[in-house]
Amino acid sequence: MDKRMNKSKPMGKKKSAPQVTKRRPFPYSKVAMMWNEGKTIAEIAKAIGRVGEGNDPYHALRVVLTRMHRGYENAEGKTVKLPHRISRKTLRLATKAGKKASA
Numbered sequence: 525m526d527k528r529m530n531k532s533k534p535m536g537k538k539k540s541a542p543q544v545t546k547r548r549p550f551p552y553s554k555v556a557m558m559w560n561e562g563k564t565i566a567e568i569a570k571a572i573g574r575v576g577e578g579n580d581p582y583h584a585l586r587v588v589l590t591r592m593h594r595g596y597e598n599a600e601g602k603t604v605k606l607p608h609r610i611s612r613k614t615l616r617l618a619t620k621a622g623k624k625a626s627a
Contacts (some may be wrong), residue, residue, distance in 0.1 A: 552596050
């Protein structure tokens with residue numbers, strides 16, 4: 525037999541489709557309740573099982589909290605805003621400093 529001839533591959537197991545992880549619903553009401561109780565970001569993230577890996581394990585929760593400050597839909601279907609824990613003046617100055625630093 526010539527070396528250049530194609531040899532058929534042996535029949536093996538078929539590769540299965542990759543597993544798709546289902547998206548878990550985010551517990552907005554639980555986070556809001558814990559936030560109002562004065563829990564820290566780390567405590568909330570551990571309680572709801574949303575601690576990431578790497579240098580910033582609480583990044584995802586901080587992003588969600590930022591969105592919740594702008595407004596989220598509660599269990600009754602109404603849009604409500606998560607209250608800030610700091611004064612409006614402090615929040616305004618922090619936002620201004622952040623914009624200045626990124627410019």
